Amino acid sequence: MSRVIALTGATGFxxxxxxxxxxxDGFVVRALYRQSRASLPIQGPNIHWVPGQLDDPGSLERLVEGSETIIHCAGAVRGSERRHFERVNTEGVARMVRAAMQTHPSPRFLLLSSLAAREPQLSYYAASKRKAEELLRADGHQLNWVALRPPAVYGPGDREITPLFKLMGKGVAPQASPRQARISMLYIDDLVAAIVTLLAQDDWHRFIFELHDGHPGGYRWDDVAHAVAGVTDRTVHTFRLPRAAIRSAAVVNMLAARVFGYAPMLSPGKVREIEHPDWTCDNATITTQIGWQPTTGLTDGIRKTFVFLGVIPDKRNRPTRGTRHADI
Ligand SMILES: NC(=O)c1ccc[n+]([C@@H]2O[C@H](COP(=O)([O-])OP(=O)(O)OC[C@H]3O[C@@H](n4cnc5c(N)ncnc54)[C@H](OP(=O)(O)O)[C@@H]3O)[C@@H](O)[C@H]2O)c1
Structure with a gap:
């Protein structure tokens, strides 16, 4: 079996x-990159960087040519316009599926979707990911495909959750979600391991898999703060951010983004995602189907991330002092 993999989003987290x-692991990786980038994250004898982008079908055909598997990981995770998310997350998938079907024999297709796809009414991002799944199901019927719906993924290189961990590491844990809201989480290496496990399977049966770090029922924000407290051996104070303030900040940020031309992470849609009470998921299907199991729990994952960042020295393992809570 050929071990050539076409990968998009290879410059992201x-x-x-x-x-x-x-x-x-010895795979030959053909990795798409946008030439606007100043640098590439990794070089190696079996890594071949292919210039292009999702709205350039010719570059996608060159990318997938001769590959046995496509892993479509590119996606827009921040922005203010519905059109932006649809162009990258939905139409990008449509073009990748087309490129896959025009290649003979057609490669297997793995889509990095998101748990957000479960709640498409919440945000442009969530809607665009759900539409992409529907499109893959409808247009990719001749393909051997699978889609993953990761929850919040964190670890070295992440720019969304790790800044919050770092803030907690300094002793403060602002909470924007409702107190009882629960989220599943996943350490980056376990997500990568799930994909590697899938690559070893002969057939993909057009499943959409959820996956998490092995903690059923996920975490409340207090649990996350508690884990950071344990890793850093310091007291972490959690406090609720007023809802109205977050919503106003999101509106101001979105307007500023439109004026100054940047892609905002905090938007009204993101606030609706944050306020959603249940972002927990279930490993039962993926574990039954492919035998993957996570190995890194939250405390361990935060410790590895902090060691990587130099926030704590390696092999530090002191007892938890605990968290203290205050509402404002
Ligand atoms: N991180 C999470 O917690 C999480 C959770 C669930 C699902 N996901 C999904 O996982 C995927 C990767 O997320 P991430 O956290 O790694 O995001 P990221 O760090 O922002 O990386 C996004 C990647 O997509 C590429 N990209 C964006 N627009 C593109 C375009 N028009 N043409 C070609 N490439 C384009 C980026 O290229 P440049 O480097 O050139 O910008 C980058 O390589 C996304 O589909 C996301 O929806 C992420």
């Missing part, structure tokens, strides 16, 4: 972790 692992 999840994609660059994948390139490293797949390269180290």
């Amino acid at each position: 999840i994609g660059s972790a994948l390139v490293k692992r797949l390269g180290a």
Whole structure:
């Protein structure tokens, strides 16, 4: 079996972790990159960088040519316009599926979707990911495909959750979600391991898999703060941010983004996602189907991330002092 993999999103958080692992495992990786980038995250004898982008079908055809598997990981995770999310997350998938079907024999197709796809009414991002899944199901009927719906993924290289961990590491844990809201989480290496496990399967049966770090029922924000307190051996104060303030900040940020031309992470849609009470998921299907199991729990994952960042020295393992809570 050919071990050539076409990968998109290879310059991002999840994609660059994948390139490293797949390269180290001896796969030949053909990785898409946008030429606007100043640098590439990794080089190696079996990593071939292919210039292009999702709205350039010719570059996608060159990318997938001769590959046995496509891992489509590129995606827009921040922005203010519905059109932006649809262009990258939905139409990008449509073009990748087309490129896959025009290649003979057609490669297997793995889509990095998101748990957000479960609640498409919440945000442009969530809607665009759900539409992409529906499109893959409808247009990719001749393909051997699978989609993953990761929850919040964190670890070295992440720019969304790790800044919050770092803030908690300094002793404060602002909470924007409702007190009882629960989220599942996943350490980056476990997500990569799930993909590597899938690559070893002969057939993908057009499943959409959820996956998490092995903690059923996920976490409340207090649990996350408690884990950071344990890792850093300091008291972490959690406090609720007033809802009205977050919503106003999101509106102001979105307007500023439109004026100054940047892609905002905090938007009204993101606030609706944050306020959603249940972002927990279930490993039962993926574990039954492919035998993957996570190995890194939350405390361990935060410790590894903090060691990587130099926030704590390696092998530090002191007892938890605990968290204190205050509402404002
Ligand atoms: N991180 C999470 O917690 C999480 C959770 C669930 C699902 N996901 C999904 O996982 C995927 C990767 O997320 P991430 O956290 O790694 O995001 P990221 O760090 O922002 O990386 C996004 C990647 O997509 C590429 N990209 C964006 N627009 C593109 C375009 N028009 N043409 C070509 N490439 C384009 C980026 O290229 P540049 O480097 O050139 O910008 C980058 O390589 C996304 O589909 C996301 O929806 C992420």
